[in-house]
Amino acid sequence: MSAPARRRLGSGGVEVTELSFGAAGIGNLYSPITDDQAAMALDHAWTAGIRYFDTAPHYGLGLSERRLGEALRGRDRSSYVLSTKVGRILEPAAEVSGDDLADGGFAVPRTHRRVWDFSADGVRRSLDASLTRLRVDRVDVVFLHDPDDHGEEAFREGYPALEKLRSEGVVGAIGAGMNQAEMLTRFVRDTDVDAVLCAGRYTLLDHRALAELLPAASARGASVVIGGVFNSGLLADPRPGARFDYTEAPPELLARARALAAVAERHGTTLRAAALAFPFGHPAVASVLVGIHAPEQVTDAAAQFAAPVPAGFWQEIRERGLLPEGVPLPGDARVPAPGDIRDDMTGPVPGRDRP
Structure with a gap:
């Protein structure tokens, strides 16, 4: 590996x-x-x-x-x-x-x-x-x-x-880390941050960061680190009782996650691998941050990250409407403009002030 x-x-x-x-x-x-x-x-x-x-x-x-x-x-x-x-x-x-x-x-x-x-x-x-x-x-x-x-x-x-700390050479890069995309967009547009850490707002189930944050980062030359790619567990193991953003997943999100998992299985991959690969469809994304506390989690994350996700998986989830039109996917030739994105799949952001 x-x-x-x-x-x-x-x-x-x-x-x-x-x-x-x-x-x-x-x-x-x-x-x-x-x-x-x-x-x-x-x-x-x-x-x-x-x-x-x-x-x-x-x-x-x-x-x-x-x-x-x-x-x-x-x-x-x-x-x-x-x-x-x-x-x-x-x-x-x-x-x-x-x-x-x-x-x-x-x-x-x-x-x-x-x-x-x-x-x-x-x-x-x-x-x-x-x-x-x-x-x-x-x-x-x-x-x-x-x-x-x-x-x-x-x-x-x-x-x-x-x-000032950056100019003094005390730190190499600066930014902000949040569970929302809106204020991070302001940081990208109004300051000279190197990167922002956006948790849970750019995943297979939640694409809010694509509306403004990711395009702004690309335009300003800033990077985005994506945390929470599994949305607190739902995209790692979509079983009843799984968490989405720190609380039990609502039925409609659980159903969508299970549908994504079924497509992944048909194409010989896993939902975890797809969740880790998905953010890199956008060029502003520099890294995916995975919460880890056990050796077996490291082994699984590294293996899933290294596993190629077949193009057929991305094609099928688009055709089945499991992702909005215009969301960029790994291998896409073109990154859409903000106006191209139609996404009514997300609601209010729960879990503010969480890790």
Whole structure:
């Protein structure tokens, strides 16, 4: 199995592997894992050729960053790319009680509390703390994390602080990471971000990023990292009770996912392989970020990513109306203009402020 290819973020010098490691899971997202299990998952990712790792202070109240730093310690720092996020300061809790599942979704003791802070000082303090947890002297990419309800401060103070860090050579690339496409489009159009991380809004079931974000990124020379390609699990295993964007999938989406899976089976591929391949139909996409917490997940993701998806699969899902007209697919010769896209398959974005 060949290692994933690399693509550049924007016009800068940071290159990421097309398949990347989302580290929320090793922060005990929803359920606990051991330090050894996290280390094994990361070792398997390294062996599979994955060299881009994304984390955040939010993930397990710093646990994800600590585990990632420990696993990467001793490896050639120039051989991999690290991204983390700013916008939530971790402050020690006055009293340690219970766990973080209700507040943040992570099975860790509530040792800290998250404080929203997109100020210039907050950005630097957050990054300094992340560097300590990661045991490195630099990260390659920093994203403003979920500024949905803090847009004014993020644009007025947070983004200029990142731009200054980039100009000082402290970080190589900057951007924003969100579960929506609309504000990310504003970042692409109104700032000089290298990349944005768009979670769940460009998948086989949800194409909102195609309306404005992806065309804007192409026009400005910015890159898009796509997270949530399985939409919380529905596109990995579409069985009753599967999640879509952190909640149980509604019947109509479950039916569509099952129809996609049936087409994939007829063409000798899998829904997982198609979900991983789909975003690369658009040239602005640089990487797909897969949440991983176990070695077997790495093995499966790498195998599915490397597996070619037959052209007949893409043709049939178009013919059957399982994708809107005009959505670009791998192998397409032409990327459509925004006006070409007709998509009534998506609704409101649930799950804001989730990993």
